[in-house]
Amino acid sequence: MIIKPVDKNIKKPVLLKQVLKFFNPQPNQNFIDCTLGQGGHALVILERIAPHGKLLGIDFEILVKPQPRLILVQDNFANLKQIIEKHNFKNIEGVLFDLGFSNWQLEESGRGFSFKKDEPLDMRFARTGVTAQEILNQWPEQELEKIFRLYGEEKQSKSISRDVIANRPLETTQDLAKLIYAWKSKARIFQALRIAVNKELENLEKALPQAMSLTEKVAAISFHSLEDRIIKNYFKTNIFSQEHCAKLRVWQKINTKLN
Ligand SMILES: C[S@@+](CC[C@H](N)C(=O)[O-])C[C@H]1O[C@@H](n2cnc3c(N)ncnc32)[C@H](O)[C@@H]1O
Structure with a gap:
């Protein structure tokens, strides 16, 4: 499978292939990307769900250009349920979290995320x-x-x-x-x-149960052990989990009627 981000300037996310394998996006499905960033995952999914599928992308700051079928929401993903109600976003096939910060925030935001640069110590996403x-x-x-x-x-x-x-x-x-x-x-x-x-752990704890109540498929990418521990705690008896690799955890409900 060849995967190329739609915009050539966007760095291909490391786990894009695994995310696509899990979600297997099909024409006309709807997805949520809770950590839109530069759209490395979202824009590829958006292409696959054409012609009518929609993607709702959330981030504290929006770096992706508006385009058809892409709903851009500048907010905290901890407000997930409120956001989808406001946008009347329904029939959600999958929800993605790619936790942490983006390359743009590290290299170009000027907000002090990198110890290699000399910048004001800000570090606020929002x-x-x-x-x-x-x-x-x-x-x-x-x-x-x-x-x-x-x-x-x-x-x-x-x-x-x-x-x-x-x-x-x-x-x-x-x-x-x-x-x-x-x-x-x-x-x-x-x-x-x-x-x-950025209260990253608190936001994750608030968002995960909301995401799992919306869809049968949730994927979370994390490179931090505390985040990973929070994610693991959301395993439930009626949810089948698989690990494609150490940094990606995914859930798929095996019997939604048990909810
Ligand atoms: C690793 S980057 C995502 C990169 C993205 N998947 C891509 O391919 O370009 C994480 C993003 O999540 C955003 N973020 C972190 N916590 C958030 C929160 N609670 N609500 C909304 N966005 C958040 C950050 O601003 C950052 O842009």
């Missing part, structure tokens, strides 16, 4: 709410240590949080990056802050 800078400069040491340890799974969380407190105020990504010695730790601390700023 451009509202508390910034990474506010967390670093205002939260108590124990809270910083907790998010570094839990969300970043960082062994040096104690000494790094101590160094943050001692070097306040921090304004840019380099102010933070230079306090952390190892590259892997830099990545883990930046990840932890991003998860805290």
Whole structure:
């Protein structure tokens, strides 16, 4: 099977083939992509569900150009049910979550997601709410240590949080990056802050049961062990799960009447 994103500038998602294999999108079906990003999954699915199938794409910020049969929704996927009711979106074949941040956010947003750049410590997907800078400069040491340890799974969380407190105020990504010695730790601390700023785990916990109540097929891609744990907790007796590979979990109801 040859898969090419519709727009050549879009990087092909790593698990596109597996997602398509699971959903097996057919003409005139409807899908939801809860993490639209640059449309790497959505635009391929949209092509396959032509001529009348619709795709509802949700993201905190919309980077995909409007086009026929694509419903663009700038919102938090934690509001999934409200969103589909508002758009009267029905007969949903499958719901996709591709968790985390996009390449565009990392490389081009200028919002401090990368420890390799020198940018303001913002890290907000939605451009509202508390910034990474506010967390670093205002939260108590124990809270910083907790998010570094839990969300970043960082062994040096104690000494790094101590160094943050001692070097306040921090304004840019380099102010933070230079306090952390190892590259892997830099990545883990930046990840932890991003998860805290965007309440990523809370949003996932709210969205998964909503998604599963809407359709027979839900797929979630995650590269973070805490997200994966949340996802695993939603296995239910009437839901058949398969794993195509370590980072993709999928559900397919085997008997919807049991609901
Ligand atoms: C890994 S990227 C998705 C990439 C996309 N599948 C593609 O192929 O271009 C994750 C996206 O999810 C969005 N996102 C993360 N949490 C969200 C939430 N709670 N509600 C809406 N969008 C969210 C981010 O803004 C980001 O664009």
